[in-house]
Amino acid sequence: MTRHIRGGVPLLTALxxxxxxxxxxxxxxxxxxxxxxxxxxxxxxxxxxxIGGSFPLTGVAAPGYSEIPTGAKAYFDHVNAQGGVxxxxxxxxxKDDGYxxxxxxxxxxxxxxxxxxxxxxxxxGTPTQASVADYLNDEGVPQLMVSSGSLQWGDDxxxxxxxxxxxxxxxxxGKIIGQWVAENMPDARVGLFLQDDDxxxxxxxxxxxxxxxxxxxxxxxxxxxxxxxxxxxxLQAKKADLxxxxxxxSYTALSQLVALKTGYEPQWxxxxxxxxxxxxxxLLERFSEGAVAGSSAALDGVMTTEYIPGIDxxxxxxxxxxxxxxxxxxxxxxxxxxxxxxMSQAYAFVQALEAAGEDLTREGLVAAIEEGGTxxxxxxxxxxxxxxxxxxxxxxxxxxxxxxxxxxxxxEVLVTDIGDAEITADDSGQADDSPPENGVPxx
Amino acid sequence: xxxxxxTALTGLTLGMVYxxxxxxxxxxxxxxxxxxxxQAPMAMTTTFVALxxxxxxxxxxxxxxxxxxxGLVLGAVLERVVVRPVEGKAEINAVILTLGxxxxxxxxxxVVFGNRYRSFPAPFGLEGLSVGGTTIALNGFGIFTIVSxxxxxxxxxxxxxxxxxxxxxxxxxxNQEVARLLGVKVGSMLTLxxxxxSLVGSLAGLLIAGGSLVHPSYMDSVVVFGFVAAVLGGxxxxxxxxxxxxxxxxxxxxxSGYVGSQLVALAALVILxLVLTLRPGGLFAQAPExxx
Numbered sequence: 213m214t215r216h217i218r219g220g221v222p223l224l225t226a227l228x229x230x231x232x233x234x235x236x237x238x239x240x241x242x243x244x245x246x247x248x249x250x251x252x253x254x255x256x257x258x259x260x261x262x263i264g265g266s267f268p269l270t271g272v273a274a275p276g277y278s279e280i281p282t283g284a285k286a287y288f289d290h291v292n293a294q295g296g297v298x299x300x301x302x303x304x305x306x307k308d309d310g311y312x313x314x315x316x317x318x319x320x321x322x323x324x325x326x327x328x329x330x331x332x333x334x335x336x337g338t339p340t341q342a343s344v345a346d347y348l349n350d351e352g353v354p355q356l357m358v359s360s361g362s363l364q365w366g367d368d369x370x371x372x373x374x375x376x377x378x379x380x381x382x383x384x385x386g387k388i389i390g391q392w393v394a395e396n397m398p399d400a401r402v403g404l405f406l407q408d409d410d411x412x413x414x415x416x417x418x419x420x421x422x423x424x425x426x427x428x429x430x431x432x433x434x435x436x437x438x439x440x441x442x443x444x445x446x447l448q449a450k451k452a453d454l455x456x457x458x459x460x461x462s463y464t465a466l467s468q469l470v471a472l473k474t475g476y477e478p479q480w481x482x483x484x485x486x487x488x489x490x491x492x493x494x495l496l497e498r499f500s501e502g503a504v505a506g507s508s509a510a511l512d513g514v515m516t517t518e519y520i521p522g523i524d525x526x527x528x529x530x531x532x533x534x535x536x537x538x539x540x541x542x543x544x545x546x547x548x549x550x551x552x553x554x555m556s557q558a559y560a561f562v563q564a565l566e567a568a569g570e571d572l573t574r575e576g577l578v579a580a581i582e583e584g585g586t587x588x589x590x591x592x593x594x595x596x597x598x599x600x601x602x603x604x605x606x607x608x609x610x611x612x613x614x615x616x617x618x619x620x621x622x623x624e625v626l627v628t629d630i631g632d633a634e635i636t637a638d639d640s641g642q643a644d645d646s647p648p649e650n651g652v653p654x655x
Numbered sequence: 656x657x658x659x660x661x662t663a664l665t666g667l668t669l670g671m672v673y674x675x676x677x678x679x680x681x682x683x684x685x686x687x688x689x690x691x692x693x694q695a696p697m698a699m700t701t702t703f704v705a706l707x708x709x710x711x712x713x714x715x716x717x718x719x720x721x722x723x724x725x726g727l728v729l730g731a732v733l734e735r736v737v738v739r740p741v742e743g744k745a746e747i748n749a750v751i752l753t754l755g756x757x758x759x760x761x762x763x764x765x766v767v768f769g770n771r772y773r774s775f776p777a778p779f780g781l782e783g784l785s786v787g788g789t790t791i792a793l794n795g796f797g798i799f800t801i802v803s804x805x806x807x808x809x810x811x812x813x814x815x816x817x818x819x820x821x822x823x824x825x826x827x828x829x830n831q832e833v834a835r836l837l838g839v840k841v842g843s844m845l846t847l848x849x850x851x852x853s854l855v856g857s858l859a860g861l862l863i864a865g866g867s868l869v870h871p872s873y874m875d876s877v878v879v880f881g882f883v884a885a886v887l888g889g890x891x892x893x894x895x896x897x898x899x900x901x902x903x904x905x906x907x908x909x910x911s912g913y914v915g916s917q918l919v920a921l922a923a924l925v926i927l928x929l930v931l932t933l934r935p936g937g938l939f940a941q942a943p944e945x946x947x
Contacts, residue, residue, distance in 0.1 A: 433916050437911070475785070
């Protein structure tokens with residue numbers, strides 16, 4: 213296999229393809245990619261574009277997360293049924309990495325070398341995608357819209373020019389939550405319950421900007437160790453009466469169970485990633501006899517954040533579109549928040565394809581996202597932050613309180629950025645837009 | 656003070672589960688001289704059997720009994736069909752075989768029962784008991800765990816020490832040839848050993864699952880800790896397994912609560928190293944007498 217040098221890729225491959233295929237001219241191409249001949253990059257033909265993604269379809273991280281690519285696939289099928297983007301059908305190849313970074317390397321290799329994908333889209337996980345970020349950038353394959361809130365997808369454009377985040381980063385989420393607590397619950401004794409990796413670290417950085425002096429306890433759990441009783445006991449011993457928790461959904465259920473056992477009743481505030489009421493409710497359902505309220509009521513009174521409308525907002529035009537797409541193109545099962553997540557992400561990728569124009573190249577796609585990304589309408593409540601200097605995703609969220617599985621807004625949509633950027637109310641009107649008639653952007 | 660008490664109580668309950676698992680390992684070791692790495696997925700499989708029964712609308716206890724019985728059968732069948740061909744060969748063969756079983760059962764369970772987290776009910780309330788106005792981290796199910804593990808330990812000690820069957824099982828494990836000459840049906844004894852061990856393993860699976868979440872790999876951490884507990888106790892002594900389980904459960908709970916949860920696995924290995932360095936045969940072993 214040839215190991216491409218970054219920057220020379222489009223020219224080299226353009227030459228190679230032209231020589232090998234002497235393909236029919238497409239015309240109207242901009243001069244940057246060598247000119248003449250068919251689209252130059254792997255994964256692109258006149259009527260298809262092939263993309264890939266790796267997700268935990270099996271293993272401990274699979275619950276919930278394995279539904280994301282099914283949502284994205286359904287949306288791509290919807291777009292394909294309307295004729296695709298610029299006449300190209302989207303082919304989406306999904307690989308299972310079991311949330312194991314070693315496997316991620318293997319399957320990503322397959323995607324790049326064997327399936328020759330144009331880009332990876334929506335691939336999931338911080339440790340998993342971190343293990344292939346440099347490889348993809350070296351190979352010149354865009355790593356788009358990574359499903360993770362780590363900062364590393366967007367804050368280092370110089371070293372990873374082809375990597376883009378999608379969801380709000382954990383630091384911004386921490387800042388927004390921290391400021392709200394400082395303003396609305398200034399007397400609370402704050403305890404932090406953190407996953408011991410980027411998730412907890414980034415979030416703690418954000419939270420501490422606002423409530424450093426209110427924090428009385430910090431407990432970290434290791435993902436995989438399901439016994440969190442010592443951590444919850446630690447929070448309880450320091451008499452924390454407001455727990456800000458940055459953890460995955462299974463740990464939301466586990467922490468609720470342990471709190472029940474030790475008689476601990478603080479106000480819980482779970483970050484978006486761990487608060488899906490349907491999933492957590494289904495995990496806790498069986499314990500209803502044991503005095504945990506079952507199903508969607510399991511997290512009543514718990515606070516969390518929201519950055520895309522979820523299944524509880526049945527009046528939202530975006531959710532109505534997702535429901536329609538899922539009914540027509542979806543596979544087994546119901547529409548869930550994870551499928552909506554996948555669809556919302558897929559929508560943004562289709563916008564990027566639209567913006568990149570008829571002559572699709574990797575370079576052109578990246579440029580299109582950097583230039584126009586902040587302007588795109590879409591389901592996200594706050595705009596993307598994409599630019600030539602930042603590849604961070606959605607810029608904000610609102611704080612909600614859960615009641616019967618439905619999030620009641622406590623704030624308007626707040627936007628911010630990493631570092632000491634201010635937190636302001638979003639004035640872009642992003643939360644109020646609605647999808648085009650046929651559900652395909654740009655048409 | 657409350658944190659100390661709660662950490663200790665959590666450690667105690669968890670230690671009892673490790674002990675139950677270690678008991679299963681000890682049982683199989685005493686009756687067949689094999690370390691069974693497939694114990695964890697075997698227990699996981701039978702726990703899922705219980706879940707299927709409970710999901711079908713039957714009571715928790717029916718599921719409980721179904722899991723124990725299917726454990727008994729699973730152990731016997733695996734011994735007869737899979738393990739029998741390698742018995743009497745080099746020890747490493749059996750070890751590799753059980754590792755293979757580990758992977759196969761894992762895969763099968765994922766195919767048959769699905770790969771997602773599911774909640775497993777508990778027969779007693781999950782709320783902690785109230786003592787003098789404060790809630791302590793011990794609930795009805797925790798007490799049930801402690802009592803049932805102690806009971807199983809007592810039964811095992813009685814089996815090996817006071818019954819004819821126990822003696823025959825030990826004899827056939829110790830030296831098949833001699834046992835056979837003395838009229839012991841070695842084959843049946845080995846099958847019985849596997850069946851009983853699998854039953855005790857199933858109990859451990861049910862105890863750790865109760866009031867928590869299960870998925871095909873939920874027993875994987877228990878296999879490591881249960882193994883450490885069994886080795887601490889000397890692999891040969893039921894009492895040692897229980898003491899080993901308790902030592903491990905309590906220390907790991909305190910490490911997790913007061914030092915950091917990322918050090919739990921490391922702490923388990925440090926304890927193992929210390930014990931093996933200071934008392935190579937384990938805390939309760941009578942190893943020297945066994946050297947031939």
